[in-house]
Amino acid sequence: MKKRISVLLFSLCLVLTNVGFGSAANHPRNTYEVKPGDYLWKIAATYRTSVEDIKLINGLQSDLILIGQKLRVPIMYEVVPGDTLWKLSVAFNSTVQSIKTTNHLNSNMIYAGQILRIPPKQLTMEGQYVLMTREEFKDWLFNHLFTRKIGKIQQHHTYQPSYQQFNGSNHFTLLKGMEDYHVNSMKWSTISQQLTTFPDGLVAVGRSFNKPPEGSFGLLNKSVMEEIEADALAIENVGNFDAGNNQMTAEQRETVLTVTALLMMKFGLTPSVDSITYHHWWDINSGERVLDEGEGHAVKTCPGTGFFGGNSTADAKNHFYPMVKKKMQEISAALR
Template identity: 75%
Template sequence: MKKYVVLVLSLIFSIMLGVAPASAANNLRNLYDVKSGDTLWKVANSYQTTVKDLKRINGLQSDLLLVGQKLRVPIMYKVVPGDTLWKLSQTFNSTVQLIKTANGLTSDIIYVGQQLRIPPYPLNMQGQFILMTREEFKDWILNHEFTRKVGKVQIHHTYQPSYQQFNGSNHFTLLSGMKDYHVNGMGWSDISQQLTTFPDGTVAVGRPFNTPPEGSFGLLNKTVMHAIEADALAIENLGNFDDEQMTPEQRETIITVTALLMIKYGLTPTIDSITYHHWWDINSGERVLDNGEGHAIKTCPGTGFFGGNSTADAKSHFYPLVSQKMQEILASMK
């Protein structure tokens, strides 16, 4: 009778928090759907974790939660025949070592009926920057909710820094350098771009998605520039693609990230939804597309960017790859 009363009280407490109990055996979904009234503290408290860990696990740049957002959370799991630590780590976005540490395990041996706490692994974050693989970014973008309407994706190359400055491990240093230049050199409020792709195939979130890019087209007419940027997301692809050959890893990431953005915001690849820096007059803000003669234009995202930087190149060499990737992603989600 005493145990029954404790169980009932626990369930009532969980309902009062507005969060489901975290200890349901073999809950095959370690995603929590954010509801009205939720806070990070309430969710963290229910799943016996911390706000700091929840933010690292989910790549959160602030404490803001939006209804419908999905959060990766730790769960309790009851071992069944055929389970291994490796299989559980793959199923629940964890690692073998994290599971062993969370449960005080000294070996990889687990037993049928054993209760295991399985914490998702934290993302690679430094300050506001979140560095991810393609798969991690897919999980991140599809689980997040955003308040700002996005109608177009701006495609850029960094030019500087280029491949020569990338050493394979200095992602955060380069991001911090770009932010410093944008804030202290250009007078902008933050790093200009929401996303940066790297030669090793990783992608980093920088500027929050709910904040429009700033100075992304470098237009002298700031009123026109802000109007263009209002419904845009900016991607900077690290490299100088007028001269440098893009790596296969970065190429695949650019295609995948762009496809995921199209899916997330309900867009179809066209010259209106995926726009190149090269197509805009940097003085007037006029969209000149391929009629750049006599206008102040840049080569960005590069004369070698997926066949070139013209609208014809985009339609022939980039948009079809994005559309194909969208179909692959959507098929995998069924």
């Protein structure tokens, strides 16, 4: 039997909004598309939740929302025969425990005709940082809209911190350490990179996608640096991937490929030396793109001499780009 969202009016609770909670839903999978005149307080009031909850559910780093952006929201749902809490948690990106807690349920038993409030699960956030699984990042990326055109993805490795500094649970500590170095030592406005991947396969959003990276190339020429970074997103992969040092874990390897593929798809790019660039291909002082002709220039080995076969353009073309293309095909097939 087709699941249906109940259209219940909570007039006493929603006097300020003049909109019924259930009737405001415009998507059966509990996503709301932002319309002209919307702002977070208005949407939160409509769905009987808070601005903070909306931000945690959707991994919002600020109150900025754009027309056409998709937000996950709580919904009211009428149980139909065959439903279980587990099925509902999967269908509506929630958890069994949060459904039980929200609806004051003492057991997992539900019955046809019962009205449940289903809250989407919240993402793991600390300040501006949003820590996600690959699947959560895909949802986050495809639901968001951005104010800046993206034309290239920068691949870096952190070198320090390396695997030795990662203990499996200190993601935010490492991110804040990098931010502290970037702000206090490099004098940048915040952490330089938009994305950071970790050895356990998690990925974190740091710097806003709407702000260009800062300080990766052309350190001695600010105008050149700003020109290079204008359409770029930076990914820092935690670890030292120069040959003979950290061996990238299978989980992080999968995340690097998946995140890069998703970014290619989101921004309509095809893997090439112009769309996926390695730090090693640029003179860090002048900002000149030297590719494999780095002799006599100030170049780093970043993202590592062992990064997916190496750090040359031939290595990228023969190893990394084909893997990213394959991952894009896999994701596209799964979305059909």
